[in-house]
Amino acid sequence: MGTSTTTTDRDATRARLQEHLAGLAxxxxxxxxxxxxxxxxxxxxxxxxxxRTLQRAAVEHTVVIATGRxxxxxLPIVEAAGITRGYAVCSNGAVxxxxxxxxxxxHRIVDTRSFQPGHAxxxxxxxxxxxxxxxxxSDGTFRSTAGFQDASFGVQAxxxxxxxxMELEAVRVVVHVPDLSPQEFSEVIxxxxxxxxEYSIGWTAWLDMAAPGISKAxxxxxxxxxxxxxxxxxxxxxxxxxxxxxxxxxxxGVAMGQGPQGVKDVADVVTDSIYxxxxxxxxxxxxx
Numbered sequence: 001m002g003t004s005t006t007t008t009d010r011d012a013t014r015a016r017l018q019e020h021l022a023g024l025a026x027x028x029x030x031x032x033x034x035x036x037x038x039x040x041x042x043x044x045x046x047x048x049x050x051x052r053t054l055q056r057a058a059v060e061h062t063v064v065i066a067t068g069r070x071x072x073x074x075l076p077i078v079e080a081a082g083i084t085r086g087y088a089v090c091s092n093g094a095v096x097x098x099x100x101x102x103x104x105x106x107h108r109i110v111d112t113r114s115f116q117p118g119h120a121x122x123x124x125x126x127x128x129x130x131x132x133x134x135x136x137x138s139d140g141t142f143r144s145t146a147g148f149q150d151a152s153f154g155v156q157a158x159x160x161x162x163x164x165x166m167e168l169e170a171v172r173v174v175v176h177v178p179d180l181s182p183q184e185f186s187e188v189i190x191x192x193x194x195x196x197x198e199y200s201i202g203w204t205a206w207l208d209m210a211a212p213g214i215s216k217a218x219x220x221x222x223x224x225x226x227x228x229x230x231x232x233x234x235x236x237x238x239x240x241x242x243x244x245x246x247x248x249x250x251x252x253g254v255a256m257g258q259g260p261q262g263v264k265d266v267a268d269v270v271t272d273s274i275y276x277x278x279x280x281x282x283x284x285x286x287x288x
Contacts, residue, residue, distance in 0.1 A: 013272050013281055020252050020269045021235070021285040028061060029286060030229040032089070032220045032246055033279065034238035035067040035077055038256055041274050044077075049280050051081060057283045058083045064223060066216040068092045068200075068208055068242050070172070071140045072154025075107065091136060092200065092242050093219035094171035094210045111222065112138040115211035117173045118166040120194050125162060127192040128177055135165045136172040143168065148176065173197075175207040182206075200242040208242065217245035235286065237271070237279050239263060254282050 033039055039054065040046045046054075057063055066089040067074055074090045084101045087110075096111040114137075121133060134144035134157055143165055144157035165173075177185055185205035197209040216238075224234060236246045239256035240263060247253030247267045255267035256278050264270050272278035 010272065010276070010281070013278070014285075016269055017254070017271060017281055017285050020254075021282070024233065024235065024252070024286060026288060027233050028229075030062045030064065030220070030224055030227065030234045031057060031283075031286070032064045032066040032216065032234070032236040032238075032250065034216075034240065034243050034246075035065060035069060035074070037239035037258065037274050038237050038243075038279055039065075039081070040077065046077075046080065047277055047280075049277050053280045053283045053287070055082050056287055058086055060288060061286065062086055062223075062227060062229070064089055064220060066093075066220060066236070066238075066243075066246060068240075069152050070136055070142070070154045071095055071097060071109075073152050074154070075105075076154075079106070087223055089216055089219040089223075091172040092208055092210055093214045093216045094136075095138070095140075096219050096223065109138075111219070112171055113211045113214045113218075114138055114169045114171050115197060117168070117170045117197065117209060120197050120209060121162065121166050121173065123192050123194055124175060124189075128175070128188050130177060130179065132176045132178070133162055133165055134174040134176075135168050135170045136174070137168060138171050144174075150174070150176075171210070173209040175209070177205045180205040200240075200244075215245040216243065217249035220246060220249060235282070237282055239274065 064087045071090045074088050086099050088097050094113050097107045098110050099107050132145055132148035134142055134148055136142050142153045142157035143160040149157055182205055199207050199209045201207055232251045234250045235252045236250035237254045239259035244266050253267045255264040255270045257273035271282050
């Protein structure tokens with residue numbers, strides 16, 4: 001009975017996806033794919049089916065890995081997936097790289113969008129004195145306050161005091177308050193009145209800030225224009241609140257089944273969860 005129900009549900013998902021994606025069959029597409037919760041589970045594991053389907057999609061279409069991860073944390077995923085050509089949007093749109101096996105390290109940076117975070121950090125220090133801070137710079141290096149390291153940085157952060165961080169030019173600033181829930185943190189951010197930067201709060205009390213107007217969507221739109229892809233030939237898949245702009249930008253935005261309702265609400269269609277290889281179902285619809 002359980003297997004039959006699962007099969008029926010999967011068939012229903014395929015039918016739902018086909019309804020939205022059928023018009024793109026045979027077209028050369030620009031496909032934006034989130035990483036965590038979309039290509040890999042939250043332990044960083046990618047299934048064999050996802051690996052095979054992603055490689056096929058990268059041959060037939062322009063696949064853009066679009067993630068909040070830094071460049072250093074994105075490249076291992078790209079390498080593990082076996083994708084050697086295409087693009088990656090890192091740091092929620094602040095850094096874009098072209099994948100090229102002939103380039104040093106297999107990639108070249110084609111765009112960075114930086115900002116001065118000093119005012120925002122001074123403001124946040126007043127309302128969240130116990131927060132941890134990290135600043136990512138355009139070359140991929142990180143500086144952080146004492147004891148703040150995270151796998152998403154992709155490199156070991158260099159310890160610095162907050163006054164030093166305020167003077168840096170950043171592509172991304174990360175703020176983390178371990179003792180607050182996401183809801184409490186959201187209230188703190190609202191109270192701070194931080195403006196002039198874009199930010200998104202994820203699954204934990206974690207804040208990403210970027211230059212004004214920068215998001216995964218802004219970076220994907222720049223690539224779309226550069227590659228002269230029609231707006232109607234764009235697809236995006238994601239599961240988090242930092243994917244909302246990307247899902248709205250795409251001609252067809254697909255939310256993962258495990259994503260929060262606020263993300264599903266802006267998507268055109270919902271696929272199965274990462275644990276059921278929901279992204280595989282999407283890409284299968286787009287393969288010739």
